[in-house]
Amino acid sequence: MPHAPQDHTPPDRGGRPLPVVPEGVGCADLVDAMGRLHGHRADLLPLTSPAPERPLFGPAATIAYLPFRDDFAEGNRLGFAGWFYRAVGEEPSGKVLVLSSGGYPDASHGGATKLSRLANHGLAGLLTDGRLRDLDELGASGLSVWCSGEATRWGGDTVAPYAANVPVQVGGVTVAPGDFVYADRSGAVVLPAASLDRVLAEAQKIRETDLGFLSSIREENPEALRRGEDSSTET
Numbered sequence: 120m121p122h123a124p125q126d127h128t129p130p131d132r133g134g135r136p137l138p139v140v141p142e143g144v145g146c147a148d149l150v151d152a153m154g155r156l157h158g159h160r161a162d163l164l165p166l167t168s169p170a171p172e173r174p175l176f177g178p179a180a181t182i183a184y185l186p187f188r189d190d191f192a193e194g195n196r197l198g199f200a201g202w203f204y205r206a207v208g209e210e211p212s213g214k215v216l217v218l219s220s221g222g223y224p225d226a227s228h229g230g231a232t233k234l235s236r237l238a239n240h241g242l243a244g245l246l247t248d249g250r251l252r253d254l255d256e257l258g259a260s261g262l263s264v265w266c267s268g269e270a271t272r273w274g275g276d277t278v279a280p281y282a283a284n285v286p287v288q289v290g291g292v293t294v295a296p297g298d299f300v301y302a303d304r305s306g307a308v309v310l311p312a313a314s315l316d317r318v319l320a321e322a323q324k325i326r327e328t329d330l331g332f333l334s335s336i337r338e339e340n341p342e343a344l345r346r347g348e349d350s351s352t353e354t
C-alpha cells in the first residue's frame with residue numbers, strides 16, 4: 120500500500136460541472152457522510168471567518184508553511200506571490216487556497232493586501248489553521264475566508280511558504296491538492312475528489328432522514344415512550 124497518493128490531479132469529471140452542496144446540507148451532514156464512506160479523520164473544529172454567513176466550497180490548492188528559515192533562499196525569493204501562482208496554476212477560478220500553519224497557529228499567515236490576489240483571480244476563498252491579518256478587509260472582498268483567528272503582528276519572521284500543491288496537514292486533517300474543502304460556522308471538512316459525488320449524495324440522504332426523524336419526533340407519544348412501548352424513533 121502506498122503511504123500517500125502519488126497523483127494529486129483531481130479525477131477528470133468528463134466535462135460534468137462541479138457539483139454544489141445540496142440545499143440544507145451543512146458541515147455536520149458532510150462529516151457524517153464522510154464517516155460512512157471513509158475511515159480517516161476529515162473534520163476540522165470551527166474556524167473564524169469575517170463573513171461566517173458565507174460557506175466555503177471548492178477544490179483545494181495547497182501551500183505548506185514551515186517555521187521560517189533565513190537560509191532557505193529559493194523559498195524566500197519566491198515569497199507568497201510565487202508560491203500562490205504555483206499553487207493555483209492555470210485555472211485559479213473557484214479554487215480554495217489552503218495554507219497549513221507550519222506549527223505556529225497563532226502567527227499571521229497573510230493579510231488582505233497580499234491575499235487580494237485571491238479575489239483578483241476568482242478564487243472561492245481561503246482556509247488555514249493559522250491566523251490572518253485585516254479580517255474586516257478580507258470580509259469586504261466577497262471571499263469566504265476561514266482561519267484560526269485574527270493577528271495584528273506580521274508573521275513573516277515566524278513562518279513562510281515553502282511548498283505548493285503538496286498534501287498538507289491543517290487542523291489535524293490531511294488536505295491533498297484537488298480535495299474539496301467545505302467550511303461553515305459549524306466547522307470544516309475535507310472531501311476526497313474521487314468520492315465527492317457519493318459524499319454529497321450520502322449527506323443529502325442523511326439530511327432527509329433527519330428531517331423525517333424531526334416529524335416523527337413531533338408526533339411521538341410521550342406516555343408510550345415512558346413505558347418503553349415505542350422504539351420506532353431511536354434518536
Ligand SMILES: O=C([O-])CC(=O)C(=O)O
Nearest residue numbers: 229230231232233234252
Ligand atoms: O500579513 C502580511 O504578510 C502583510 C499584510 O498585512 C498584508 O498583506 O495585508
Ligand SMILES: [Mg+2]
Nearest residue numbers: 230231232253
Ligand atoms: Mg495588511
